[in-house]
Amino acid sequence: MNIKDHIRGVPDFPKPGILFYDISTLLAHADAWQVAMGRLARDVRRYQPDVLAGIESRGFLVAAPLAMKLGCGFVMLRKKGKLPGKTIRHDYALEYGTDSIEIQQDAIAEGQRVVVLDDLLATGGTMTAGIELLRKIGAEVTGAASIVELAFLPGRQRLKELGVPFTSLASYD
Numbered sequence: 515m516n517i518k519d520h521i522r523g524v525p526d527f528p529k530p531g532i533l534f535y536d537i538s539t540l541l542a543h544a545d546a547w548q549v550a551m552g553r554l555a556r557d558v559r560r561y562q563p564d565v566l567a568g569i570e571s572r573g574f575l576v577a578a579p580l581a582m583k584l585g586c587g588f589v590m591l592r593k594k595g596k597l598p599g600k601t602i603r604h605d606y607a608l609e610y611g612t613d614s615i616e617i618q619q620d621a622i623a624e625g626q627r628v629v630v631l632d633d634l635l636a637t638g639g640t641m642t643a644g645i646e647l648l649r650k651i652g653a654e655v656t657g658a659a660s661i662v663e664l665a666f667l668p669g670r671q672r673l674k675e676l677g678v679p680f681t682s683l684a685s686y687d
């Protein structure tokens with residue numbers, strides 16, 4: 515099965531000139547989603563995670579079922595102000611302005627092996643922020659993965675520079 519057959523390219527979303535890769539069609543197709551999660555589980559298992567971290571919000575859709583398949587815990591990396599209790603925040607630069615990502619302080623124990631998941635890797639800015647936040651709280655980030663990768667952007671290279679191996683199911687040039 516070709517996963518790409520179940521990913522829809524939506525032109526001019528969220529703004530003119532952008533081709534948005536929509537995973538809704540993959541999620542909605544029971545067999546294709548099952549295959550996708552099976553393949554990603556096989557690839558992510560090599561990073562020997564204790565915990566999977568999903569990046570809000572579509573990263574949750576990937577990380578939560580995968581964590582169950584791998585017998586790992588699942589933790590959320592969320593936008594500012596969404597998580598209750600004590601949180602640790604990481605601020606990062608966007609093309610215009612800054613953004614923040616947070617995790618609950620006690621979500622991960624020092625030295626636990628964590629793999630970060632999102633639906634798509636583009637410039638790598640979001641994934642890099644997730645990795646930096648996880649490192650801040652003492653996690654060992656052993657890998658990163660997504661459904662889709664935009665190979666014409668420097669995401670994979672940025673993760674390599676951070677020393678984090680990366681895998682995806684569908685790469686677009």
Ligand code: 5GP
Nearest residue numbers: 533534535536632634635636637638639640
């Ligand atoms: P990056 O930070 O790597 O430039 O962008 C990746 C983030 O933006 C991910 O959290 C992802 O959900 C979102 N994103 C950017 N472009 C797309 C796209 O074409 N499709 C989807 N599904 N998400 C995208």
